[in-house]
Amino acid sequence: MTAAPPEVLAELQELRVRVPYLTGAMVASTDGLVIAHLLAKNAEPDGVAALTAAALGVGARLTEAVGHGGFRELLVNGEFGYVATYAAGVSSVLTLLATADANVGRLNLEARRACPRLAALIDGAFQHRPQQV
Template identity: 55%
Template sequence: MAVEAEVLNELHRLRTRMPQLTGALAASVDGLVLAQDMPGVQPEGLAALTAAALGVGHRMVDLTARGEFCELLVRGAGGYVATYAAGPSAILTLLADGHANVGRLHLEGRRSGAHIAGLMAARHTPGPASSAQAYPAVPPVPPAPRDRPLSALPTRIPRQYRPQRGPDHGG
């Protein structure tokens, strides 16, 4: 069974477990639809927005030193849009109505995200056949030559770059 079909089955099972979900989408981190179960919503547009939100989420957690991106929750007047990391190559977005239990939404979203991550990892794992023929080894890149060794750098700061001292400069 193709990975996309297995991901779609996971989305169907997720919507069965949680009836408050109105849609589910699995997309690549590049914004391409892997599988979707979203009646009435344009999946390509949501996949692209999800990829953009993922980028913003990554920047936010990096800037605030909060570790690796895990999830993002947006609440609108009509319900929730929840986005979960599904490994390094995929992302899961769930739509839920306003009566959804947010704790349950997170629980189910995290479980499904982890399952989809496993499916995607299996997709990229080389099989028993040697992958060396399909992907030849890339030779290592030699380090760039340095203009001069560190020992040749000046040990004193030139006078023009030193802080000014005087009545206007705190001294």
């Protein structure tokens, strides 16, 4: 996959500044390929991206099955923190990791604001790349 624009990584860095207790951020394609990430060394980016794609698939099927339309976001609350995944355009998702002390409202607010910017950066960058044979 072509390298993500530097603005994508900058957006993830800004999220780390704006959201207290955020411990990681990743943008991945909807099929589970890493586009950009700021994850701790103990989190394997490829594994997180693959699991995010699987969760996205389940979330999308669930919202469709109950008549709630297309996937928008998914929040998982674990014993030690949160994993939140948000649709970021048609081809990518934003996944954020936060400690249990995080303000979920702030997490959602900042992620929802970031997703349209990320979508424009990613969809625009990968839409104009040359076709590979």
